Amino acid sequence: MHIDTFQALADPTRRRIVEALRRGETEVGALVDQAGIHQSGVSRHLRILNDAGFVSVRPDGQRRLYSLRPEPFRELDAWLAAYRGLWERRFDRFAAALEKRRQSPNTQRGRRT
Numbered sequence: 001m002h003i004d005t006f007q008a009l010a011d012p013t014r015r016r017i018v019e020a021l022r023r024g025e026t027e028v029g030a031l032v033d034q035a036g037i038h039q040s041g042v043s044r045h046l047r048i049l050n051d052a053g054f055v056s057v058r059p060d061g062q063r064r065l066y067s068l069r070p071e072p073f074r075e076l077d078a079w080l081a082a083y084r085g086l087w088e089r090r091f092d093r094f095a096a097a098l099e100k101r102r103q104s105p106n107t108q109r110g111r112r113t
Contacts, residue, residue, distance in 0.1 A: 005072060008052035013037060014045045018054065025067040
């Protein structure tokens with residue numbers, strides 16, 4: 001995975017655009033409304049997302065329709081999987097400790113007697 005992946009998603013406007021594109025293929029005009037910035041700004045952010053591989057563009061007459069590409073999200077998911085496992089193991093240990101404390105005869109309503 002490239003650091004560009006994180007840089008592309010670091011900007012809140014680009015994340016809003018990605019969120020809007022989750023609903024499906026969208027033209028720039030609709031993204032302008034959802035991103036809350038001018039068309040030139042949306043186009044610049046779309047170019048960055050396109051360069052990073054997050055979006056694809058399909059011409060439709062005078063319009064340009066943008067959609068999300070699944071590959072970079074799969075790459076992110078694969079990278080995060082190792083960390084997800086780390087935290088799941090910690091949460092499992094925490095849940096076991098809570099259960100042990102709950103079952104302890106010396107514990108009454110969260111207080112030791």
